[in-house]
Amino acid sequence: MGCDGGTIPKRHELVKGPKKVEKVDRNAELAAKWKYCALSQEKLRRPIITCELGRLYNKDAVIEYLLDKTAERPNTEVATHIRGMKDIKELNLTDNPEWDSEGRTTKGDRYEDMHCAMFICPVVGLEMSGKHRFCYLQTCGCVFSDRALKEVKTEICHKCGEQFKSEDIVVLNGTKEEVEKLRERMEEKRLKAKTKKSKKNKVAETAVKVSDLKDVAGPSGSSSSASVASSSASAASSSSSSMGVKAAVAAISKRSYQEMGEKSEVFKSLFTTHTSAKRTKDQTSNWVTHTPYHF
Template sequence: MGCDGGTIPKRHELVKGPKKVEKVDKEAALAARWKYCALSTEKLRRPIVSCDLGRLYNKDAVIEYLLDKSADRPNGEVVSHLRGIKDVKELSLTDNPEWEGEMRNTKGDRYEDMNCAMFICPVVGLEMNGKHRFCFLQTCGCVFSDRALKEVKTEICHKCGDPFKEEDIVVLNGTKEEVDKLRKIMEEKRAKTKAVKKPKKSKIVETVSKPSDLKESPESTETVSADGNISTQNVRDSSQTVSGAANSSSSSKAIKPLAMPGSKRSIQTMDEKSEIYKSLFTSHSSAKRTKDQTSNWVTHTPYHF
């Protein structure tokens, strides 16, 4: 078989050499990163969110992942650093007026520009198709091209006017080196937040323990004499001296204990009430019965007196 008709085989047809390295299509790779969700591999649709590493996701896909992390997903490693919905920021994107949708060339009779993107930079007008570097601000979520941030240097957002710092700028779909740098910054921020939360808990414990210490410590008062000298005296000691002086002055009269505002006092001990008023209550001496007046047995509903 073969070599019929005087054909001469060449060397590459007879000897098997090393396999050629498959090259990835650049346009297909850019479309996969900038037009599709990094988690669900579905087309990006609003609302679109991004993490601290600059990856693009559909918000619905992120919420489904956070609700059920045990489910098997093909791109589970991409979102392994997400702990909650606060770790992502919803992006404020600017629509491209030239974007006509995916079905703009249904008949196939017109040129289809693969570089046309859904969103553009609101300052410079560059399309967000992967050929230009884009960033977003963690403070407000507005998306700009890197060229716009370099040409118009300001500390206020060009779109919404919120202030921001250089630390708040995150590169979207950056290189491997940029992603590693963003990962270090993310870990440092999380470590700082943990260090800030711990002192707050210790302060709460201290405030709870302070009132008990104050109850145990005796109360003291400061008095200023005519010479200008300040002398401190415990309230308990002063109260004892006052009570001692009262006992010595009223030795002949018996001092009745004053009732506390929350305690109950018997009506019979009230001097301001008359005897007629006191006799209306069962605690009066006239209402008490002797042994002869009481019966020897008691029923559930006694009809004797």
């Protein structure tokens, strides 16, 4: 029953105070980011890939996601920015010699460090466990600690020797502010690639139009048609290519075949604008439609 027989209740038993905010275990949070796939939540295993935002994935999980995006999978919002295989990069990681494979049986007769990382920095030997900042190079995929890149400043990869720039360095599992900066850089990069592709398509279209105009002008071509084609070709390489092509098309379309001196009379007689094709009313005959009852 309670409150009888001399029991004295305490304050926390009678008065309900505010609920305590549950704090996330720091070690568990780091292990979830650095030891498990961000998409499938399975343990990371080679080959390990990353995206432009610096998240870690198992390659097979991302391939399955790209093959069938309609399938119901948990935690798919972390991979919505991955459009294809060009948006991911396979990492060139360095194994930690102190890491034992998980295939062995645990007997309990030795100390096991649960916070030991699978990979380390090949330059300074720091473990890739989340306690230190790690980065990867978009050119070759090699992974280094941020301390190694700051202490040994160079434009050549320490591991494979490939050249890189400061823009090619991407932080792995960065903070929210760093992820937002990486997202902005990713969107800006994709926008530039899209505009560059559209410009290439426009230049290709203008080149096709210029070749068509040359075919219409004839194989030999006159000096005026050559000048128009050259002017339109030079305009196609600049930003005002469309205006130059339109002007060339208008100039050639207004020109008559009868005014082309390089064309023969036989070629000119094929068109109705030739003098031989013009007839008077007396020379032209009316069309007569015969019915079955005419005969």
